[in-house]
Amino acid sequence: MTLIKIKNKVGAGEAMLLTIDQALQQAVNLHQAGQLVEAENIYQTILQNYPKHAESNHNLGIIELHRHNPSASLAYFMAALDANPANGQYWLSYIDALIQSGQLHDARDVLALAQSHGLNGDGVELLSSRLEQQTQLNIAKDNGVSPETLPTDKKNTPKPGKTNKTSNKPNQNAGKAPSAQDMKSIAVLFNKGLYPESAILAQQMTVRFPYHGFGWKILSSALLQMGKNTDALITIQKAAALLPNDIETHSDMGVILYNLGRLNEAETSYRRALQIKPNWAVAHSNLGITLHCLGRLSEAAASYRKALQLKPDYAEVYNNLGVTLKDMGQLREAEFNYRQALKINPDFAGAHNNLGICLKDLGQLDDAEACYRRAIELNPDFVDAYSNLGGTLHDSGRLDEAEANYRHALTINPNLADVRSNLLFSLSQNATVNAKQLFAEHCKFGEMFEPPFLDNRPSFHNTINTARKLRVGFVSGDFRNHAVAYFIEPALTFLATYPQLALYAYTNNVMSDVTTQRLRQYFTEWNLVSGMTDDALAEKIRADAIDILIDLSGHTAHNRLLTFVRKPAPVQVSWMGYPCTTGLKAMDYYLTDRSFLPPGEFDNQFTEKIVQIPASVPFLPSKNAPPINELPALSNGYITFGSFNRPSKLSRSVIALWAKLLRELPDSRLVLGGMALDGKHNALIAQFAKEGITQNRLVFYARSDLDSYLGLHNQVDICLDTFPYNGGTTTLHALWMGVPTLTLAGSTPAGRSGASILSNVDLREFIAVDAADFIQKAIYWSGNLTVLSDIRAELRERFTRSTTGQPAIVAAGVERALNIMWQRWSAGLPPETFEVTSDMLTT
Numbered sequence: 001m002t003l004i005k006i007k008n009k010v011g012a013g014e015a016m017l018l019t020i021d022q023a024l025q026q027a028v029n030l031h032q033a034g035q036l037v038e039a040e041n042i043y044q045t046i047l048q049n050y051p052k053h054a055e056s057n058h059n060l061g062i063i064e065l066h067r068h069n070p071s072a073s074l075a076y077f078m079a080a081l082d083a084n085p086a087n088g089q090y091w092l093s094y095i096d097a098l099i100q101s102g103q104l105h106d107a108r109d110v111l112a113l114a115q116s117h118g119l120n121g122d123g124v125e126l127l128s129s130r131l132e133q134q135t136q137l138n139i140a141k142d143n144g145v146s147p148e149t150l151p152t153d154k155k156n157t158p159k160p161g162k163t164n165k166t167s168n169k170p171n172q173n174a175g176k177a178p179s180a181q182d183m184k185s186i187a188v189l190f191n192k193g194l195y196p197e198s199a200i201l202a203q204q205m206t207v208r209f210p211y212h213g214f215g216w217k218i219l220s221s222a223l224l225q226m227g228k229n230t231d232a233l234i235t236i237q238k239a240a241a242l243l244p245n246d247i248e249t250h251s252d253m254g255v256i257l258y259n260l261g262r263l264n265e266a267e268t269s270y271r272r273a274l275q276i277k278p279n280w281a282v283a284h285s286n287l288g289i290t291l292h293c294l295g296r297l298s299e300a301a302a303s304y305r306k307a308l309q310l311k312p313d314y315a316e317v318y319n320n321l322g323v324t325l326k327d328m329g330q331l332r333e334a335e336f337n338y339r340q341a342l343k344i345n346p347d348f349a350g351a352h353n354n355l356g357i358c359l360k361d362l363g364q365l366d367d368a369e370a371c372y373r374r375a376i377e378l379n380p381d382f383v384d385a386y387s388n389l390g391g392t393l394h395d396s397g398r399l400d401e402a403e404a405n406y407r408h409a410l411t412i413n414p415n416l417a418d419v420r421s422n423l424l425f426s427l428s429q430n431a432t433v434n435a436k437q438l439f440a441e442h443c444k445f446g447e448m449f450e451p452p453f454l455d456n457r458p459s460f461h462n463t464i465n466t467a468r469k470l471r472v473g474f475v476s477g478d479f480r481n482h483a484v485a486y487f488i489e490p491a492l493t494f495l496a497t498y499p500q501l502a503l504y505a506y507t508n509n510v511m512s513d514v515t516t517q518r519l520r521q522y523f524t525e526w527n528l529v530s531g532m533t534d535d536a537l538a539e540k541i542r543a544d545a546i547d548i549l550i551d552l553s554g555h556t557a558h559n560r561l562l563t564f565v566r567k568p569a570p571v572q573v574s575w576m577g578y579p580c581t582t583g584l585k586a587m588d589y590y591l592t593d594r595s596f597l598p599p600g601e602f603d604n605q606f607t608e609k610i611v612q613i614p615a616s617v618p619f620l621p622s623k624n625a626p627p628i629n630e631l632p633a634l635s636n637g638y639i640t641f642g643s644f645n646r647p648s649k650l651s652r653s654v655i656a657l658w659a660k661l662l663r664e665l666p667d668s669r670l671v672l673g674g675m676a677l678d679g680k681h682n683a684l685i686a687q688f689a690k691e692g693i694t695q696n697r698l699v700f701y702a703r704s705d706l707d708s709y710l711g712l713h714n715q716v717d718i719c720l721d722t723f724p725y726n727g728g729t730t731t732l733h734a735l736w737m738g739v740p741t742l743t744l745a746g747s748t749p750a751g752r753s754g755a756s757i758l759s760n761v762d763l764r765e766f767i768a769v770d771a772a773d774f775i776q777k778a779i780y781w782s783g784n785l786t787v788l789s790d791i792r793a794e795l796r797e798r799f800t801r802s803t804t805g806q807p808a809i810v811a812a813g814v815e816r817a818l819n820i821m822w823q824r825w826s827a828g829l830p831p832e833t834f835e836v837t838s839d840m841l842t843t
């Protein structure tokens with residue numbers, strides 16, 4: 001007889017020794033008396049000694065239901081079922097919790113599975129009725145009908161206690177067990193990779209032997225390998241109930257749940273496997289992957305390190321640990337782990353690829369390129385390596401080579417949306433691609449991915465009430481220390497105060513920093529969605545009843561455009577993250593201003609309808625920016641131009657124009673910031689040399705922290721904008737430091753941000769219409785240093801007075817635009833171009 005120590009009351013000083021049955025009976029008595037905390041303590045004490053104790057797990061689940069925490073109860077009910085799958089009440093409690101947590105689809109599947117194996121009785125009929133009723137309630141709610149107007153039944157919440165055998169117990173009259181030869185035959189087929197064949201035989205075995213776990217286990221594994229995760233989940237839940245101590249089953253369930261985007265449940269399955277076998281390195285590794293996707297990076301790293309303790313030669317885990325450390329910003333530690341993986345397995349193409357990504361972020365572009373080429377040598381069909389090589393070549397300004405690698409990746413797999421987005425981003429910076437070609441390439445993206453959804457658009461049940469609070473969702477991978485944060489945060493500061501708006505964030509990046517934590521405060525709900533499939537994210541957005549969904553990424557990294565393709569919200573808007581069309585018919589509007597896209601001039605370059613507000617974005621200057629100094633040219637005796645744009649924007653055309661300017665002003669200098677950290681500028685030096693500009697006229701600075709970067713502006717008289725893809729953040733930072741930017745307004749949207757920013761601060765005399773005008777204006781300003789000095793001294797005040805410097809006006813424009821969009825949708829009208837003027841904000 002085993003005795004355990006328990007305390008009769010919370011905080012009691014003296015423990016009692018009781019048998020398990022005595023402890024359970026005391027817990028049940030306390031539970032039925034409503035003393036939930038005391039009962040919970042005893043149940044937990046029992047589980048500390050006997051983790052698989054069915055009734056304690058079940059009753060803890062009941063406590064969570066009483067606390068209105070149905071999601072928290074699911075793990076307890078699953079553990080109870082694992083321990084005793086024959087208990088019908090455990091099935092009913094599990095299904096009830098699924099219904100209460102809103103997982104109606106899963107509840108329906110589990111109920112059908114239980115009924116097919118003999119679960120019956122009044123409890124089953126009541127649950128079936130509640131399930132149908134809850135579905136009707138949800139539909140009614142979506143249509144704006146108050147739930148109180150519908151008939152309701154009393155909820156039959158299960159009571160804790162020892163459950164007697166009832167008619168709810170599944171029928172066990174079927175055959176006991178398959179033969180060893182039958183099991184071996186199926187296993188042989190499965191191990192040979194003949195998954196459809198093994199699935200057929202396994203399914204037949206589940207019919208003949210429904211209470212033997214082997215058939216369910218193989219069937220679920222085969223379905224998993226065939227990519228049928230939803231079907232696999234139903235069968236593996238049965239397998240787990242019949243094989244409660246089978247670690248592979250719990251691990252596979254984790255994989256299935258992970259694939260379905262149900263990460264919290266996947267974590268529970270992996271932890272269940274580790275309860276059975278704590279020293280299983282594979283489960284620790286899989287748990288680490290799941291924790292990473294949940295954004296719990298420190299915990300993920302700990303899981304990987306535990307796996308490495310158990311299996312020091314686990315190359316895949318070194319690689320995964322490197323990925324996690326990289327996302328934590330620990331680049332050197334990440335590099336070390338990638339190299340450890342390669343010591344164990346020099347032919348590990350994935351580790352070569354990931355090392356390349358890390359080295360690229362460290363500014364070692366040549367070394368990164370070598371890593372990608374090694375990965376491709378090992379695996380000629382390695383799409384990610386081709387894409388990443390394209391990205392590195394793009395960052396080196398080798399745009400034609402970048403395009404070639406992106407297109408080669410797409411010949412291997414044309415269905416990769418992220419590679420197509422990378423290609424589009426690169427093409428938008430290529431001066432040899434005209435506006436018509438660029439728009440056509442963007443439209444191809446929509447033509448590639450939208451057709452399966454165009455004829456199957458979901459019906460929306462959002463309440464048509466133009467006076468109610470609007471639910472506005474923001475989707476971005478850049479809610480962190482990123483340029484987008486400089487633009488979105490000032491607007492959010494005001495948008496979050498509007499009583500008629502509820503803001504929802506869907507962040508598609510596990511990276512989190514102080515900026516991330518600051519941004520969270522502006523949202524009603526914050527969702528990390530990087531581990532969710534596009535289908536799952538679309539369903540989440542629909543479940544949140546989002547009215548207007550705003551994309552802040554376009555075709556930049558970490559975008560979720562394939563979620564927008566599924567049209568999860570009635571109105572969808574593209575804003576600020578990308579200066580071109582998405583190419584999607586599902587995207588209704590593009591939010592901008594008339595300086596950026598003059599009315600009527602760019603409509604034929606967008607699938608979206610263009611909406612103008614007083615300023616397309618606000619900007620948050622750095623509070624730690626150094627003071628503005630005197631115009632350097634006054635003391636230097638020559639003018640210094642500057643550029644702090646990414647090297648990828650410094651194309652041959654850009655360098656040729658800048659070199660011509662330097663030749664026209666032979667005493668001038670050019671400061672180039674934001675360069676690669678490895679200090680290798682030979683390619684740029686060579687390109688300028690071809691244009692007759694010697695190295696002594698060029699000053700290079702590597703990427704640095706914000707304060708140092710802003711300080712470099714004290715050396716610069718005029719900044720030079722890139723084309724056809726203008727600067728944005730760099731132009732605004734320069735204005736705050738008193739430095740105007742000379743820009744060349746382009747014929748594509750990507751070439752218009754400079755004109756928009758300068759127009760908003762009334763510096764139109766720095767906007768050139770062509771290359772000749774660019775040179776002429778630069779020469780003019782180099783000869784009018786007194787006026788240039790006066791502009792420098794007053795630029796901060798000028799910026800503060802501008803619309804860009806007044807986020808309250810931008811936010812008001814956005815809010816009015818969103819309401820007009822919603823009114824049109826509510827009236828059944830299609831999206832249409834319109835403008836919100838400053839005058840409209842005062843009425």
